[in-house]
Amino acid sequence: MEIIKKIKDMVSISELLRLKGEKIGFVPTMGYLHKGHISLIERARAECSKVLVSIFVNPIQFGPKEDFVRYPRNFKRDCNFCQKAGADYIFFPPTEEMYEKDFKTFIDVQNLGDEMCGRARPGHFRGVCTVVLKFFNIIKPDVAYFGQKDYQQLIIIKKMTKDLNVPVKIAECPTIREEDGLAISSRNKYLSSDERKNAVILIQSLKFAEELIINGQKDLEIVRKEALKKMGSNPFVSKIDYFDFRDKEMLCEITKIDQNTERILIASAIWIGKTRLIDNILLENNF
Amino acid sequence: MEIIKKIKDMVSISELLRLKGEKIGFVPTMGYLHKGHISLIERARAECSKVLVSIFVNPIQFGPKEDFVRYPRNFKRDCNFCQKAGADYIFFPPTEEMYEKDFKTFIDVQNLGDEMCGRARPGHFRGVCTVVLKFFNIIKPDVAYFGQKDYQQLIIIKKMTKDLNVPVKIAECPTIREEDGLAISSRNKYLSSDERKNAVILIQSLKFAEELIINGQKDLEIVRKEALKKMGSNPFVSKIDYFDFRDKEMLCEITKIDQNTERILIASAIWIGKTRLIDNILLENNF
DSSP states (O other): EEOOOOHHHHHHHHHHHHHHOEEEEEEOOSSSSSSHHHHHHHHHHHHSSEEEEEEEEOOSOTTTSSSSSTOOOOOHHHHHHHHOOOOOEEEEOOOOSSSOOOOOEEETTTTTTTHHHHSSSSTHHHHHHHHHHHHHHHOOOSSEEGGGGGHHHHHHHHHHHHHOOOOOEOOOOOOBBOSSOOBBGGGGOOOOOOHHTTTTTTHHHHHHHHHHHHTTTTBHHHHHHHHHHHHSSTEEEEEEEEEEEOTTTTTBBBOOTTOOOOOEEEEEEEETTTEEEEEEEEEEEEE | OEEEEOHHHHHHHHHHHHTTTTOOEEEOSSOOEEEEEHHHHHHHHOOOOOEEEEEEEOOGGTTTTTTTTTTTOHHHHHHHHHHHTTTTEEOOOOOHSSOOOOEEEEEEEETTTTSSSHHHHHHHHHHHHHHHHHHHHHHOOEEEEETTSHHHHHHHHHHHHHHOOOOOOEEEOOOBOTTTTTTTTGGGGGGHHHHHHHHHHHHEEEEEEEHHHHTOBBBBBHHHHEEEEEEEESTTEEEEEEEEETTTTOBBOOOOOTOOOOOOOOEEEEEETTTEEEEEEEEEEEO
């Protein structure tokens, strides 16, 4: 496994791989890898001839009051994980290599980034799109792997790629969960042991809403109220950013289920103490 | 010479060219070609093994009150010009091929696009950057050719390309002029014969400012006042959008010449009757 830090070197290496006819699978990460990332790397390993993981905590996707500085980092541990999962290359550029002093160019996917997580994190998806497009231009992968846990991000990246004719296939990968159902996330590390136990309320509430719908409730405002009540009754939930029913592709809100409703994304972001967690589930047909 | 209308076909053809090791030179245009465009195509012809010209009047770079609808178009004439100048391919996509109904993604180069032409044309450079990046992703040229007449556009495209690590070399080409000095532009067609004669006031005023500077005037506010006076005295000048002294790379304003001043861009946009014209000259060292 090779570690690459300079953009120039990354460009030459990926250029050479393409010339050799390799199929490049790319897994962009912010490091502090967990089973979710590993599953992306393994999928890339199964589908591509060369697997490249980027490790880069992207400053421009964090708000001024967010956790950029305290975001967990452990490069040595990440290297071991990558090697075990079968990565061929790690791209690990320093911040100043990715953003020179006078950096000015940003990608905006209108509307899709304004609601849900975008409401609490203005500019977040702009930062994500910008860094992802930079990586795509540097690495020129055949396929890039993204997890469904960050569902809004996945939809926005797919839209950007399509709108800008970026020649990269976006692969969607399922959310990986702990045994009790909590979606695996690098930010779970912030949770105290009590908080960790109670964080399961997020997936439980999503599943509770799903059940209400499957059992015939068509009015999603009622489902939302019930789900919020359930979450609100857990003393570890310090704030609820949103609990939304959305179209799977366009992310527009769904308020009522009718005969045309085919799929519903139920997505939520809550705070357990000082840690913000997100999760979602997708309902198909079953109502 | 081959004419390509579908993005899908363009992608396959340029993919094939790259596999064959061809060096692709790309000249993006809005059609209604003139000697300025021809000079770009000829330069591409001299430097590359395959030359591709795009002809696309890009709706998203026009403001709602601008001349998108009346912008001159003549595809047959353009084809003849391209053929004579040595183009191998014309990419001529319909609008709905480039922008599907639900198009949402835009590129912003901050600050650089706000002043000068950006002040009178908000969103213009965002539209330019977005379409250029789309073309770059579809065609993946080795070199793209831009004229210095649209100097602010050139600087913004260069900045976007650098910031986003786009693997395309941007070639700067000199402004082509009529015998009396008027910079050649598709919009010159809008001018009546009297307006056409008087449009030369633009380059004359730029040269007048240059002379004042060469003759020792260090205070650029004084130079500006004199130049504005000269332009204002021409009854065909219906409006002056700006007459600016700018840094050649960063486009920041220069107000005084001192020992550190190396190059000055003098740029202006004025209206002759109902037609907006831009031009610029670059002063190097000579002061």
